[in-house]
Amino acid sequence: MTKPQLPKEFVKLCKKVTAKRARTVIEHILKHGHITTEELKTKYGYDHPPRAARDVREEGIPLVTTRVPGSTGRKIGAYTFGDPSKVRFGRAGGRTAFSKKLKARLIEMDGARCAIYLEDFPERDLQIDHRIPFEVAGDDDSKDQGPKNYMLLCGSANRAKSWSCEHCANWLEQKDAKICRNCYWAYPDDYTHIAMRTARRMDIMWSGPEVEVYDRLKKKTEELQQDMPAYVKKVIERNL
Secondary structure (H helix, E strand, O other): OOOOOOOHHHHHHHOOOOOHHHHHHHHHHHHHOOEEHHHHHHOOOOOOHHHHHHHHHHOOOOEEEEEEEOOOOOEEEEEEEOOHHHOOOOOOOOOOOOOHHHHHHHHHHHOOEOOOOOOEOOHHHEEEEEOOOHHHHHHHHHOOOOHHHEEEEEHHHHHHHHHHHHOOHHHHHHOOHHHHHOEOOOOOOOOOEEOOEOOOOOOOOOOOOHHHHHHHHHHHHHHHOOOHHHHHHHHHHHHO
């Protein structure tokens, strides 16, 4: 892949980024022209490449996803800089970490629980996330920094949301915040779709003494040679 000629002002903005993961991605692309998902995993130890790319985009630096041959010859994902004119000047080099005050406010409002799993977690295990991704809402939504625009997620739920959002047509093409406002990943208690699919979702976690119930459920479905989700749906339908 040919290393592009980038405007000096764009490069200057890129070098202002200080967040470690985003900076790693940016510096590699500046040097080599692109970075592959394989390099992110093997060279830098990032097991979730889309999250690293998202960090860069959240800094206001545009990225595009392409396909290149990997070490085995198979096509793999790669990230390059997008159109420099689309850099978000309000964000580039200026993104700050979420404040402890904001996290405390969210816990005060909803408790120390994951908004997706609806389970309590230690405060240190909960992460603040935008309800509507900055990549979709852009600067218009970022002007309102009230707590209602954020949610607390455990690490597992945050990764699941990231993957679903980053593969949604609204994220990739339409960029319509109104669509996100009706999505499960933004408002799991009041939604009409999941990443633009007509679907409903319930995330259930068994913890503590409940693990025994899960183990019994798993054993039962194995005996019946059924998938657990399908079996649970049948049980619920019979008892409604």
